[in-house]
Amino acid sequence: MFNKEKVHLGIAPIAWTNDDMPDLGAENTFEQCVSEMALAGFTGCEVGNKYPKDPVVLKKALDLRGMRICNQWFSSFLLTKPFEEVEKDARAQMAFLKAMGAKIIGFSEQSYSVQGQLTTPIFGHKYVMNDEEWKVLTDGLNRLGRIAKEEYGISLTYHHHMGTVVQTAEETDRLMEMTDPEYFSLLYDTGHFTFCGEDPLEMVKKHVKRIKHVHLKDVRPEVLERVHAENMSFLDAVRAGAFTVPGDGAIDYDPIFKVLEDAGYEGWMLVEAEQDPAKANPLEYAIKARKFIAEKTGL
Numbered sequence: 001m002f003n004k005e006k007v008h009l010g011i012a013p014i015a016w017t018n019d020d021m022p023d024l025g026a027e028n029t030f031e032q033c034v035s036e037m038a039l040a041g042f043t044g045c046e047v048g049n050k051y052p053k054d055p056v057v058l059k060k061a062l063d064l065r066g067m068r069i070c071n072q073w074f075s076s077f078l079l080t081k082p083f084e085e086v087e088k089d090a091r092a093q094m095a096f097l098k099a100m101g102a103k104i105i106g107f108s109e110q111s112y113s114v115q116g117q118l119t120t121p122i123f124g125h126k127y128v129m130n131d132e133e134w135k136v137l138t139d140g141l142n143r144l145g146r147i148a149k150e151e152y153g154i155s156l157t158y159h160h161h162m163g164t165v166v167q168t169a170e171e172t173d174r175l176m177e178m179t180d181p182e183y184f185s186l187l188y189d190t191g192h193f194t195f196c197g198e199d200p201l202e203m204v205k206k207h208v209k210r211i212k213h214v215h216l217k218d219v220r221p222e223v224l225e226r227v228h229a230e231n232m233s234f235l236d237a238v239r240a241g242a243f244t245v246p247g248d249g250a251i252d253y254d255p256i257f258k259v260l261e262d263a264g265y266e267g268w269m270l271v272e273a274e275q276d277p278a279k280a281n282p283l284e285y286a287i288k289a290r291k292f293i294a295e296k297t298g299l
Contacts (some may be wrong), residue, residue, distance in 0.1 A: 001297065001298040002257075002261050002265070002297050002298065003264075004299060006266040006267075007268075007297075008044055008070070008267070009041075009268070009270070009293060010045050010046065010070045010071075010268050010269070011040070011270060011271040011272070011289070012045065012046045012270060012273075013037075013051070015271075015272075015274065015277065015282045015285060015286065016033040016036070016048070016282045017048060017049065017050055017277075018238070020115075024276050025277040025278075025282070028277060030048070030050040030061070033048065034062060034065055034067055036282060038066055040283060040286035040287045042067070042271075042286070042290065043066060044070040045067055045070065045270075046070065046071045046072055046073065047069060047071075055100055058100065068100070069100040071187075071270070072097055072105060074089075074105055074107050076109050076111075078140035078141070079109065079112070079129070079133055079137060086140065087144065090144055090147070094148055094154055095152070097152070098152045103153065103155060103267075104155050104212060105148060105155070105157070106157050106158075106187045106213060107141065107156055107157065108158070108159045108161050109166060111127075111165065112127035112165060113163055113165070114127075114233075114234070115161060115163030116235065117163075117233060117234075117235075118235055121231040121232065122232065126164070127165055128165075134174065137165070137175075141156065141184055144156060145180065145182075145183030145184040146180075146183045149182075155185055155212050155213075156184055157185045157186060157187035157212050158175060158184065158187055159192075160175075160186075160192055160193070161189070161192055162195055162196055163234050167192070167196050168198060169198040169199075172186070176207055176210060181210055184210075185210050185213070186210050186211050186212070187211075187212070187213040187214075188203065188207065188211045188215070189214075189272070190216055190217060190251055191216075191217030191219055191251075191273070192215075194218075195242065200251060200256060201252075201255050201256055201259070204256050204260065211260070212267055213267055213270070214268065214269040215270055215272040216272065216273075216289070217243050217245070217271070217273040218245060218247065218250070218251050218273065219244070219249045219250055220241055220244055220250070223237070224237075224242055227240070227242055238276075241275060241279065241280070243273045245285045245286070245289035246289055246292055247291075248289075253292075253296055254296065257296055257297055271290075
């Protein structure tokens with residue numbers, strides 16, 4: 001069993017209101033979102049677009065509900081913007097996270113990303129980096145990882161993601177090979193590896209020693225078949241219901257949890273399953289996910 005003192009469970013606000021498609025869940029308020037997270041049995045969350053920007057205001061709202069911030073997405077543009085510009089934005093977010101007591105920042109390189117393009121099919125259109133770009137990206141991530149650790153006490157984790165320059169198993173492997181384990185870790189996402197046709201079990205086995213944050217999302221294979229057949233964009237795939245909470249899709253979580261447990265994983269495991277809240281009631285699915293995780297892990 002996982003150590004309850006060292007492994008914590010959170011959930012992402014993207015199930016209540018989608019940051020990329022704000023019309024999904026536009027009616028759901030910040031207060032409703034964090035209240036329902038707590039009601040479902042979670043103690044942490046990531047930062048959504050409706051969250052108060054003032055750490056004092058946000059902390060008070062979360063403290064009332066026994067919640068805390070565990071991570072926040074950061075869009076980096078190391079391939080297409082000057083390093084100093086990315087560093088400035090990253091420092092601002094790190095300062096916010098430090099004020100909130102968070103220990104993780106989740107980077108995703110968004111240069112040339114097609115994940116947010118409504119009319120671009122998610123398969124067959126991603127950008128592939130050349131050797132020079134790989135060096136620019138990984139050198140920049142190492143520098144920022146060092147800043148995060150030494151100046152803010154925060155671990156830089158990287159979120160491999162559909163439609164971005166680091167999506168596949170091969171790309172993830174190369175990213176890990178070219179980065180410094182002291183300053184750079186992996187944000188492991190079960191759903192994104194499954195979505196792009198990779199084996200999430202093999203990837204957790206390969207990189208478990210460098211995983212510092214876990215996203216738990218499941219995939220509905222019948223919807224994924226439609227995504228391929230109809231050349232859907234990533235956002236259309238989300239609307240169609242490609243993702244769901246762990247235990248509600250096709251991923252076998254037992255061996256994945258066992259690898260993490262045997263390796264002595266410490267940190268957050270976070271349910272992050274973006275769906276249309278009009279079709280998948282966020283509280284209902286949060287409770288479903290919490291029950292599944294409790295049954296499988298004892299947490």
